[in-house]
Amino acid sequence: MNKQMKQGGVFLLSYLLVVLFLRFEAQADQNCGDVRIGWIDWPPYQYKSSDHSDHFPEGIDIDISQDVFTELGCNIVFVHKPWKRLFVELEAGQIHVLPGISYTEERAEKFLYSSAYRTEELSLFVRKADIPTFNFDSFEELFQTDFRLGIPRSSYLGPELTEIREAQQYENQIFERTGGESLEMIIMGRVDGFLIDHETGIARMQASEKYRNAIGYYNRIRYSIGDIHFLLNMDKFKGDLLSRLNAIVEARVP
Incomplete structure (x- = not known):
């Protein structure tokens, strides 16, 4: 009897651990957390603000990024780098989003695309x-x-x-x-x-x-x-997070 109880206890504990792990994974997929958005000097879409700060840019793409990723529940950090460097860091996961990007098959092999926003x-x-x-x-x-x-x-x-x-x-x-x-x-x-x-x-x-x-x-x-999209790091935007992002973007498009 004691042996059966122990085996049952081990099974129950294992089951609970699996359930907790799956719940944690689901929550992780839904949690946006910090999102680093890369940008370049490209008026009127992306440009330095009046105080010339790299971390608080302005422009059409910047405003849309602020609205979309704030609604998604993200903590936004803007990162100003040269154009080619942004793609290197996006692939490496050092930044997570590039706004203002056209679709190409070559890019789609390495990154995800959001729904079009302009x-x-x-x-x-x-x-x-x-x-x-x-x-x-x-x-x-x-x-x-x-x-x-x-x-x-x-x-x-x-x-x-x-x-x-x-x-x-x-x-x-x-x-x-x-x-x-x-x-x-x-x-x-x-x-x-x-x-x-x-x-x-x-x-x-x-x-x-x-x-x-x-x-x-x-x-x-x-x-x-x-169409113009957000280009996304594959590891950051997976599962439900990408679906929620696209739903927010699509709701903004007339």
Whole structure:
């Protein structure tokens, strides 16, 4: 009898430990805790606040991040790093979220994506004085001229522009530079125009009288590169936490 009671007690204790472990695992999946959000200087989406603090940035993506991850119950820490470094640290789990990211299959092999929370559109920014001389409505027509096109380096540009960028026949007409160089290259005449996120181009023009006076955008070419997501560390956002995040994001989208 005593032996049976001992065996029963051991079984019950084991059962309770398993139940407690599974409950702890479920709670861990639901608990957001600290979430480190990486950002770069990219007005009007992400930029330093008036007090120039790396830990309290401002912008469209920043505001949405604050609202979404606060509602998720996270303790938010913003981290400012160079673009390429952010991806290295996201994969390593040193940061957990990158806002403002387009979907690519290559990234999806290493990271998770949230539901989309906005879209992005590129405009062709050019010298104002040149606008009356242009007469094209597509990239195909543009490249039939001697137009020199600047595009942002290391950025996703959608399927059509990615194919154009990789085509050897256009290599003498395409110039890849960092986004921060774009308007200056137009002013200096090193390119005839530069494809820039529409809101970013407007923000950069508004920040400088020189750019406001000299640069505009050619409104016969507007190019959508599609949905924009939060890019997420796989280990941090798993199970119920990802589902809850997506539910919050989807509830915000009109």
